[in-house]
Amino acid sequence: MRAVVERKTATGELSDAELIEKAREDDIEAFEILFARYKQKIANYVYHFVGEHQLAEDVTQQTFIKVYQNLDKFRAPGKVSAWIYRIAANQAKDELRKIKRRPTVSIHAPVREGEEGAELGDLLEDERQRPDHLLREKEKLEEVKKALSEMKPKYKEVLLMCDYEGMSYEEAAEAIGITKTNVSAILCRARKMLAKGMKG
Amino acid sequence: MSRCWRVTSWVLSEYADGMLPERKKAWVEEHLSACAACAEELKQLQELKAQLHELPAVKLSSDFDVNFKSALLVARQEKIAAQRAAEPAPKRRFVYVGIPRPVQVFAVALLSITVALGVYSLMRPAPSAFLVAAAGSVEIRHGMQTAWSAVQGKVEIAAGDEVRTGPGGEATILAGKIYQGKLMENSTWVGLELATSAKQRNANFVLKEGTLMVKTGSAFRGRTMRIEGPSGRANVVGTSFMMQALPKGETVLSVVEGKVDMTGKRINDPSKVAVDRLESAKVLTKGSPQMPRPMNAQEWGALAGFDERIGSHPAAKKLIDLANRREKPGSQEIKDWQTVLMAEADRELGSFGMYLLGSKLDEVLAPAEALQQYVSVLTHFPEVAESAWAAEFLRTKLDLVPSDLDALGEEIAVAEFEEPLKEAGTVRSLTPEFLRGMEPQKRFVVTQIEVGEKMEESPYRVERAITFERRLGEKNFLPVGYLDSVSHAKTGEVALRLGKLFTRDEMKRVLEVSTALFHPDGRLIYTVDRHLRYQGTLPTGYVEIYKDSNGEKLATVERKVEQRSTKGLVLRYSETLKNAKGEILLGRNRSGMIYDPKGRLLDYQDELVDIDRRLALERGVEQLKVEFGQERLVKVAETPLMNMDEMMQKMREMHKRSAPYEIEKEMEQEKASHL
Numbered sequence: 001m002r003a004v005v006e007r008k009t010a011t012g013e014l015s016d017a018e019l020i021e022k023a024r025e026d027d028i029e030a031f032e033i034l035f036a037r038y039k040q041k042i043a044n045y046v047y048h049f050v051g052e053h054q055l056a057e058d059v060t061q062q063t064f065i066k067v068y069q070n071l072d073k074f075r076a077p078g079k080v081s082a083w084i085y086r087i088a089a090n091q092a093k094d095e096l097r098k099i100k101r102r103p104t105v106s107i108h109a110p111v112r113e114g115e116e117g118a119e120l121g122d123l124l125e126d127e128r129q130r131p132d133h134l135l136r137e138k139e140k141l142e143e144v145k146k147a148l149s150e151m152k153p154k155y156k157e158v159l160l161m162c163d164y165e166g167m168s169y170e171e172a173a174e175a176i177g178i179t180k181t182n183v184s185a186i187l188c189r190a191r192k193m194l195a196k197g198m199k200g
Numbered sequence: 201m202s203r204c205w206r207v208t209s210w211v212l213s214e215y216a217d218g219m220l221p222e223r224k225k226a227w228v229e230e231h232l233s234a235c236a237a238c239a240e241e242l243k244q245l246q247e248l249k250a251q252l253h254e255l256p257a258v259k260l261s262s263d264f265d266v267n268f269k270s271a272l273l274v275a276r277q278e279k280i281a282a283q284r285a286a287e288p289a290p291k292r293r294f295v296y297v298g299i300p301r302p303v304q305v306f307a308v309a310l311l312s313i314t315v316a317l318g319v320y321s322l323m324r325p326a327p328s329a330f331l332v333a334a335a336g337s338v339e340i341r342h343g344m345q346t347a348w349s350a351v352q353g354k355v356e357i358a359a360g361d362e363v364r365t366g367p368g369g370e371a372t373i374l375a376g377k378i379y380q381g382k383l384m385e386n387s388t389w390v391g392l393e394l395a396t397s398a399k400q401r402n403a404n405f406v407l408k409e410g411t412l413m414v415k416t417g418s419a420f421r422g423r424t425m426r427i428e429g430p431s432g433r434a435n436v437v438g439t440s441f442m443m444q445a446l447p448k449g450e451t452v453l454s455v456v457e458g459k460v461d462m463t464g465k466r467i468n469d470p471s472k473v474a475v476d477r478l479e480s481a482k483v484l485t486k487g488s489p490q491m492p493r494p495m496n497a498q499e500w501g502a503l504a505g506f507d508e509r510i511g512s513h514p515a516a517k518k519l520i521d522l523a524n525r526r527e528k529p530g531s532q533e534i535k536d537w538q539t540v541l542m543a544e545a546d547r548e549l550g551s552f553g554m555y556l557l558g559s560k561l562d563e564v565l566a567p568a569e570a571l572q573q574y575v576s577v578l579t580h581f582p583e584v585a586e587s588a589w590a591a592e593f594l595r596t597k598l599d600l601v602p603s604d605l606d607a608l609g610e611e612i613a614v615a616e617f618e619e620p621l622k623e624a625g626t627v628r629s630l631t632p633e634f635l636r637g638m639e640p641q642k643r644f645v646v647t648q649i650e651v652g653e654k655m656e657e658s659p660y661r662v663e664r665a666i667t668f669e670r671r672l673g674e675k676n677f678l679p680v681g682y683l684d685s686v687s688h689a690k691t692g693e694v695a696l697r698l699g700k701l702f703t704r705d706e707m708k709r710v711l712e713v714s715t716a717l718f719h720p721d722g723r724l725i726y727t728v729d730r731h732l733r734y735q736g737t738l739p740t741g742y743v744e745i746y747k748d749s750n751g752e753k754l755a756t757v758e759r760k761v762e763q764r765s766t767k768g769l770v771l772r773y774s775e776t777l778k779n780a781k782g783e784i785l786l787g788r789n790r791s792g793m794i795y796d797p798k799g800r801l802l803d804y805q806d807e808l809v810d811i812d813r814r815l816a817l818e819r820g821v822e823q824l825k826v827e828f829g830q831e832r833l834v835k836v837a838e839t840p841l842m843n844m845d846e847m848m849q850k851m852r853e854m855h856k857r858s859a860p861y862e863i864e865k866e867m868e869q870e871k872a873s874h875l
Contacts, residue, residue, distance in 0.1 A: 028276060035268065040257065047258035056258055061268050065275050144251055162217070163252040169219060188213035195248055 016080035024071045031071075035064050038081070041165065042088045048160055049092040051149045059095055063088040082175035085161065089176065093153045147197025155190035162187050207231055207238050216245050266402075270426050270433070273392040273404055329375040329394050331357045336385065337366030357391060359400075364388040365410065377419035379403065384411040387445075395423045402426070403436075407451075413442040416458075428465070429453075432483030434475075435461040441475075442499065449485035454499040462489045 014022070014033070022030035042063055047056035066087050074083055148156060161172040162183070169183045176183070207228060214220050215228045232239050331340060332354045339348040340355065341362045348364070351371070357363070365371055365387050373381040373389075375396050383389050387410020395403035403425040405412070416425070416439055425436035427443055429451030434443055439458025445451055453462050455475045462481050463472045471488045475481045479492035480499055729745045744757040 026276075028272070031272070032269070035272075039264075039268075040260070043260055044255075044257050048255055053258060057261060057264055057267075061264075061271055064268065065271055068272060068275050069279065140251065141256070144255065159252065163249050164255055166253065169217070184214055184217075184219065185210065187217075188210045191213060191245060191248055192209060194252075195244065 017076055020071060020074055020080055023068070031068055034067075034080075038084055039064070042084060045085065045160055045165055046088055046092050048145075048148060048164060049089070049153070049156055050096060051145060055095060059088065059091045063091050066091065079171065079174060082171055085165075085167075085175040086177065089153075089157045089161075093157070096153055143198045144194070147194050150197050151190065151193055155186060155193055158183055158186045159190040159194065163191075207235070209241070212238065212242055212245060216242060216249065266424075266426075270404055270428070274406060274428050277390055277392065277406060329357050329373060329391070329396050331355050331361075331363055332372040332374060334370040334372055336369035338369050338371045339364050339366075357394070359391060359394050362388065362390045375403075377417040378423065379414055379416045379420055379425065381405075381415075382413045384413070386410050387412065395425065404428075407443055407445045409445045409447070411442060411444045413440075415440040429483070431465055431485050431487060432481075432489055433463050433465055435463070451483045452480060452499075453482075454480040464488045 014030070016034065016037070019030045019034045019037075023034065039060060043056055043060040046059045046063070047053065050056055050059060063084065067084055070087075074080065148159075151159070157176060158172055161167045161175060162169070167175070169180045169187075172183045172187075173180045178186075211220070211224070211228060215225065220228060232242060331338070331351060333351040338351045340351050340357065341348045341364075342358070342360070351363075357373070363371060363373075363383060365383055365385050367385055369385045369387075371383045373379075373383065373391070375394060378396060381389075388408040389410075389412055390406040390408065392404040392406060393400060393402050395401055401423045403423065405426070406428045408430070412427070414425070414427075414436070416436065425434075427434045427436070429443055429445045430449040432451035432453065434441070434453050436458075439460055440456040441458070441460050442454045442456075443451065444454075451462075453460060453475050460475050461472055462475050462483065464483050464487060473481050473489040473492055475492045481489050481492040483489045729747070742758075745753060746755045746757075747753055
């Protein structure tokens with residue numbers, strides 16, 4: 001599970017809420033720490049939401065700028081992480097609404113986690129990197145991506161929060177602003193849609 | 201396996217997430233041990249969850265953090281400005297404590313200044329650069345302060361300071377040998393980071409309004425500079441340039457030396473242009489950067505006083521010398537240099553040439569000769585024709601307004617162009633012999649064409665038999681059409697090509713070119729109507745409509761240039777090919793991946809480049825594919841020219857092969873068979 005940092009850590013790092021508090025007092029470094037803490041998580045989430053690398057980077061950047069601009073609007077005891085995810089999801093939905101593009105697979109998509117620098121484009125170019133198992137994995141991955149790209153944002157949002165980010169129903173409910181029961185119902189339908197999309 | 205009705209998917213989903221209460225969980229577990237269908241569904245659900253959880257992390261680009269930091273600094277600056285605007289003006293309050301009023305005021309003021317200076321000196325970043333007020337009104341606002349103070353002479357500046365100039369105001373920003381900037385009148389500049397210490401190596405500026413010119417120095421090496429305009433952002437790597445924040449919220453970048461990248465500030469817009477020396481690029485409000493174009497006369501004029509290198513171009517130097525020596529009008533030397541100038545006009549010196557012509561040659565050239573130069577350049581360089589200087593010139597010397605040039609072009613396209621055709625009688629009589637018998641204004645033969653950066657032998661010999669021109673003034677002409685004979689170098693097969701040019705719509709930035717290809721026996725093979733879209737002098741894309749001899753539409757090709765090298769070479773484009781019904785047969789995105797109409801991947805072509813189809817047809821190939829390695833031409837491949845039937849057949853074949861990944865699979869199999 002991708003743990004969501006909220007409390008002060010054992011190493012004495014400032015908690016998210018403390019960083020927000022400092023950033024409100026124009027401590028730009030505090031905000032940069034918060035950015036460093038969440039940028040990869042948000043970028044991953046947004047990337048699978050919008051399906052395009054460049055767009056994901058733009059939306060991630062825009063998300064944190066929104067967070068910065070609205071620091072005063074964050075209300076404790078709400079979770080900072082949930083608030084950031086909520087802004088990211090809204091930004092991503094806005095962008096998808098704007099472009100309504102056909103599903104595409106970016107050639108710059110990394111092939112697998114941890115493979116530094118290995119992009120889909122590299123593998124397409126280099127046949128030595130194309131054993132069967134890699135192809136099958138890639139195909140599976142493509143199936144998931146394709147099915148995700150065809151899913152409505154409402155379902156994709158919950159699915160990615162719970163099954164990709166590993167959020168609990170409570171965390172997802174807080175981030176989206178719906179009830180726990182709704183999260184459970186939407187998640188169940190989203191999983192069915194994904195399975196159907198992968199088969200089809 | 202049929203679905204079990206006793207346990208719903210919802211319950212299974214919650215069970216898989218560990219969300220069921222103990223009693224219900226025990227019941228589901230008991231059921232799962234007995235029901236194979238539910239157990240299978242749970243297994244699939246868990247696999248799905250695992251697959252989702254294993255989705256790859258996105259690899260953030262190397263400049264992601266820097267980009268964000270820059271955006272954050274701008275957001276911070278905007279936030280501070282908004283806070284300042286919302287704050288009420290400070291009220292002075294003094295309390296009488298038995299000290300005479302003047303003494304009290306003095307004491308409080310002294311205390312305030314002392315405290316303010318103390319606090320400020322603690323908070324203020326180390327000063328490292330200087331501001332020199334050169335002329336007129338120049339004001340500065342330090343860091344978080346709200347008040348502006350007038351600047352006279354030289355003051356230190358630090359990160360976070362904001363400088364503004366009033367009408368007639370001018371200020372210089374000096375950072376030792378690292379860089380120097382010149383802020384022109386009515387400008388506002390913020391130095392978020394100054395890049396002046398060993399630790400701080402990034403310069404981050406915001407140009408809110410007006411004009412800033414920058415020259416980097418010898419100590420700039422290893423540093424970066426980023427300037428935010430209202431709509432565009434410039435990334436600098438050692439150079440001399442000017443940035444303008446125009447009142448409409450547009451940003452214009454003009455580069456004298458080096459290369460500066462320009463990006464838009466719109467979200468979801470990865471487009472970036474590299475602005476090379478002697479080029480300018482504009483970003484419209486909320487727009488993408490436009491293709492770089494040669495600097496225009498105004499930009500040259502503005503920069504002439506800032507960078508001495510501007511006048512150092514050999515052709516420019518010579519012209520200035522000639523002008524200064526008051527060479528006799530019409531002398532051979534002037535003619536020679538006019539030729540040089542016109543040749544250069546196609547490259548980097550075009551608009552500077554106009555600037556020189558406007559400012560110098562009027563004095564020395566005979567009016568008719570100067571006129572000829574002006575008109576030639578004006579008709580070839582729309583952005584020069586649009587300038588205020590050109591409008592003034594047209595009004596005073598030709599009694600025209602810029603749109604008249606287009607109207608004249610339109611008139612000839614309709615009237616004079618048809619004359620030779622009437623004379624020819626039938627298409628059959630439009631033979632090379634017939635064309636040679638006419639009195640051509642211009643005649644030239646194309647045996648080589650430009651492919652990328654090198655010239656190649658063409659398999660076709662194109663003989664430009666005649667170019668139709670519309671007379672404009674006594675000696676000037678606008679080209680409006682042409683007739684070619686095209687013969688294949690090997691087979692000797694001949695075709696005639698008839699082109700109609702320059703029905704130009706400046707407002708829409710469209711150049712329309714219609715071409716018809718005839719068989720020498722008189723049959724019309726096909727026609728192509730091209731609508732070329734322009735920004736500056738560079739085409740940004742076009743629509744081609746292919747029609748058969750009955751005028752029936754065969755196919756439409758829409759192409760958009762996505763990325764261009766600084767030399768104007770097409771690096772990336774997007775393309776769609778539609779049939780007569782308007783259905784998309786093929787689409788190609790900017791990554792070079794080809795999709796069928798349902799969005800399924802057919803093929804990929806990374807870093808492939810198609811040269812302009814017009815050149816391809818002239819060269820006798822259906823498509824030129826050029827691979828680039830670090831912007832250098834490394835390989836040229838070609839396929840034979842097809843007629844329309846073959847082309848349509850090929851399209852149909854490709855359309856059939858639309859099963860997902862079919863081509864990829866075929867390639868896999870092919871590769872496997874070679875292993």
